[in-house]
Structures are given as structure tokens and as C-alpha cells.
Amino acid sequence: MFAKILGTTLAATVFATAIGGTAMADTTANAAPTTTAAAADHASARAIDALRDVLNKMVAEDKLSAKQRDAVIDAARRADWDGYSVERLGDILSILVRHDVIGPRQRDAIVDAVRHSDRNVFRLAVVLDTLTDKGVLSRDQRDAIVDALHRADWDGFSIERLGDILGGLVQKGVISAAQRDAILDGMRR
Secondary structure (H helix, E strand, O other), rough: HHHHHHHHHHHHHHHHHHHHHHHHHHHHOOOOOOOHHHHHHHHHHHHHHHHHHHHHHHHHHOOOOHHHHHHHHHHHHOOOOOOOOOHHHHHHHHHHHOOOOHHHHHHHHHHHHHOOOOOHHHHHHHHHHHHOOOOOOOHHHHHHHHHHHHHHOOOOHHHHHHHHHHHHHOOOOOHHHHHHHHHHHHHHH
């Protein structure tokens, strides 16, 4: 008798847990975006605004038409470009070159203008791309840095706060102190 009661109770507990787990899964699937996703969206919005400033200057200098500027902004927005990789921007723009929206020289001019922009978010992109190309940072480390910047919702302005975020990655063993210093040196130039 005791075994029958225990078995029934155990079966009911397992059943309730299974139903509760399914309900929990359904509610988390429809949950609001995570903080990291919201921060990434915020970073993308800042990058698009900064890109728009660079492109507006090119339109004013007759290096780009307003229609081309809008196409570049739209392509960067659709690709969720966050501003942390000039190399990725070049890849996005290459699609526009293939579709004859902009010319190859215009693509190179846009990438060059972003590389030489005084915006810290773009300067960091150049530093990260350069250090990755030189083998100072691995691609995984670069991605971890970008992820940490998204999670911290770095505003793209404060180099001191960037140093703090990178310091956290040093403490976790993601990057070395020398790599952190190389990034900050590149930002201060």
C-alpha cells in the first residue's frame, strides 16, 4: 500500500514538474530582450548616427549622393552593424558595390572616412581590427571585447570607462594587461 501511494505521489510530482517546466519555457521564449541585446541595439543606433555624420560630410563634399548615403545607412542598419568593426562595414558595403549602388572607390572612401573619424567608437574599431590583423588579439578575444562593451553599454565616448571594461576582461583572464594597454594606447593616439 505504501509503495502504491509513494508511486502515485512521485508520478504526480514528475507530471507537475513537466507541465511547470513547459509553461516556464513558453514564458521565457516570449520574454523581453536581454540586457545584452538591448545594449547591442543601443550600440548599433550610436554607430548608425556616427556613420550618418561621416556620410553627410561626404554628401556635402559631393563624394556621395543623398540617395547613396541613405542606401549605405539602410544596409548598415539591416546588418545590425555596431560600429566595432571597420572590416565588417567594408563587407557590408561590398554588397552595395556588387549591386551598383555605390562604386568601389566610394566604398573605399567611406571605409577610409570611418577609419579616420574622430569618433571613439570608430577609433576603437580601427584599433581592434589592427591588433587582430597583427596577431596581438585573437578573433575570439576581439569578439569577447565587443560582447563586453555591449553588455556594459559603452557610450563610445569615455576612454576611462573603456579602460575599466577592459580591466574586467583582464581580471577574468580573457585578455592580458599588455593587450589592454595596447588597445588603450591605440585609442589615445
